[in-house]
Amino acid sequence: MTPLPAESAEPTTGRSRKLNATSYVVLGMLSYGPATSYQLKQRIGLTIGNFWAFAHSQLYDEPARLVAAGLVSQTxxxxxRRKRTYSITDQGREALAEWLAEPTLExxxxxxxGLLKLFFGMGASPEDIRRLARDRYQSHRAxxxxxxxxxxxxxxxADRWQLKTLELGMRYERTVEKFWKDFMEELDRDPP
Structure with missing residues (x-):
């Protein structure tokens, strides 16, 4: 594989293009090791795809933009098939570290x-409400x-932090599962 020269990029504090969530997903995934766009898609599907949804087509465009910014190199x-493999650069690691250090207040x-349908449930039949509760319960349990x-x-x-994201996912799903189970029991006690 032959490394392609990256265009010169401004220092991370003066980047001309603002990085977005997809940029940080790519940088973060590449921090674990080089990957093609397809490999990035696979890594994401098995990890953060559980809680961070976005169009996978972005994984084919974003690495090239990060190469142009000097945050990623390409071979x-x-x-x-002339596969392109991407690696994070030192500037990319700095950009990722800066992002990780930013406050997360949103x-x-x-x-x-399911919640949207429940909110408008006054227009639904009792059978539809029961089915909604049962389906959502089963979905969150699964x-x-x-x-x-x-x-x-x-x-x-996996590292400690990856396991913590799974822990929160499990807790969230069990909490929502319990909500729908309690709601089914409420429907049995007090039909709509």
């Missing part, structure tokens, strides 16, 4: 179709069980 396979956004299984599969090779 291209000679012949074959509110967590919850986008749950997701929590999936987190437990995932933890068991990666525990030996």
């Amino acid at each position: 291209t396979e000679q012949g074959g 509110q967590t956004e919850v986008r749950d179709t 997701r929590a069980d999936g987190y437990i299984q995932q933890r068991a599969e990666i525990e030996a090779r």
